[in-house]
Amino acid sequence: MEPLSIYQALSSRFKERILEISDKTIDPFAVIEPTALLDVCTFLRDDPELAMDCLSNQTGVDYKDRIEVVYHLFSYKHRHSCILKVKLPRDNPVVATVEGLWRSANWMEREIFDLLGVTFQGHSDLRRILMPEDWEGYPLRKDFVEPREYHGIATVRESPIVRLDQKKK
């Protein structure tokens, strides 16, 4: 199936819970209401016509006014794929985990939590995965400010050229 016909099938089943279908980009995508995510994903995985058995990628984007979580699904049976997006408020991004549907979501959701601060409700082990456990803030957010030091290690390095200039004066 082509992605657009997949989205059409979703749209006819879930009606207004599918917020938007876009074919303007190279890869068409569907935007879903966050509360409908689990229903839509379960349908995508279990419907024999769709059979999306692989969550090949899951990622997050900070758009300054919202945070999006993007799901790239693939079906090994039918060799087709689709992209789902969920728009979340920036101040409290919470969405249900899809770990129960695809186990590969476990680490990818931990990464999104680590770098963007999205909370995945129902996740079995929501800890930081890349950054140190005592790190503060979410580094891939647009308004992240780098701390001046970490455990006594300064995070900025003076340019040696600037230092030479100062010595001349």
Add this chain to the structure above:
Amino acid sequence: MSLLNTLPDYVITTKTDELINWMRKSSLWYMLFGLACCAIELMHTGGPRADIERFGATPRASARQSDLMIIAGTLTLKMALRTRLLYDQMPDPKYIISMGSCSNCGGLFQLAYSVCDGVDKVLPVDVYVPGCPPRPEALTEGLLKLQEKIMSERWLARERANPAVA
């Protein structure tokens, strides 16, 4: 000189410092420790073509058996703490070669939020090897420079010869 002249041919005289330093520089066991792409060049340096085993440097899998730590690659802040722990586990005398731009000053990634800009912020570095990554020849040169430095050490001196200040 009169005493020396009376010694038979098979007796060699030297200074304690020189003997100890010569032994130390001739068995610089380095830790098997690679952080990023420089580690590939590090492996190459230990391989048959550059072969730093000629100079007595052989990889050890444990910090407790190593004399030399070659920081090969980008040091992240998370890894910096662990690197310091590994350094503390090494027995004295211990040396550090900072290999490549990333461990020298953060290199290409020094503006990244997660990168420690230079290993000298955490540990005292003996030799900096420039390059991105340095070729095996460059690292071999770095090792030879370190051996030169070791030869200038004094046994009774409390401090090592000019460790770069952290």
